[in-house]
Amino acid sequence: MNNTIQKEFLGHLETIQKVIETMEEPLQKAANLAVETLKNGNKVILFGNGGSAADAQHIAAELTGRYKTERRGLPGLALTTDTSALTAIGNDYGYDRVFDRQVESLAQKGDLLIGISTSGNSKNVINAFKVGQEIGCKIVGFSGRDGGAMNEYCDINLVVPSNDTPRIQEMHILFGHTICQIIDNELS
Numbered sequence: 001m002n003n004t005i006q007k008e009f010l011g012h013l014e015t016i017q018k019v020i021e022t023m024e025e026p027l028q029k030a031a032n033l034a035v036e037t038l039k040n041g042n043k044v045i046l047f048g049n050g051g052s053a054a055d056a057q058h059i060a061a062e063l064t065g066r067y068k069t070e071r072r073g074l075p076g077l078a079l080t081t082d083t084s085a086l087t088a089i090g091n092d093y094g095y096d097r098v099f100d101r102q103v104e105s106l107a108q109k110g111d112l113l114i115g116i117s118t119s120g121n122s123k124n125v126i127n128a129f130k131v132g133q134e135i136g137c138k139i140v141g142f143s144g145r146d147g148g149a150m151n152e153y154c155d156i157n158l159v160v161p162s163n164d165t166p167r168i169q170e171m172h173i174l175f176g177h178t179i180c181q182i183i184d185n186e187l188s
């Protein structure tokens, strides 16, 4: 098949088919953790790099704004939006520290961290998980490939069965939206 559009679309379809067959249970568990976190008055903190930074912000905004149902605003926070914090921490401590230092500053016991990395290996995400574990946060990963180093730190690592970064990212935003729908069902 030579047609680029057909290839991209079929790659997406193949990936989502595998996700439907294998990931319903772990996704439900991750959503349950998010619902429990919010019902307890804790917050959901998200982070990732590149396209995954955009996903983190997108999902946080579904919580503070709204997803589909009219409900109160919910505490969702992306660690990718404060350019002063990102540049100060990056400049003074190194890029690998941009998320863990913010987790140390902002996260509390019982908060849920959602770290997004298609490789599962981005160091700043892993470092944030380490600090979150020490604080007593719940930890969910959105990853792909073999789950990478994230496997070691996550309560639930949602590993998309694909090696293709964009296809993995497309499943991540679907996970985010599905979790938001489950939150709407439970908290509206």
Ligand SMILES: O=C(CO)[C@@H](O)[C@H](O)[C@H](O)[C@H](O)COP(=O)(O)O
Pocket (backbone or CB within 6 Å): 049, 050, 051, 052, 116, 117, 118, 119, 120, 121, 122, 165, 166, 169
């Ligand atoms: O959006 C894309 C590719 O689709 C890129 O910006 C991608 O997110 C970046 O290369 C990231 O640095 C990849 O990091 P990760 O997913 O391995 O943690």
Ligand SMILES: [Zn+2]
Pocket (backbone or CB within 6 Å): 051, 166, 169
């Ligand atoms: Zn991208």
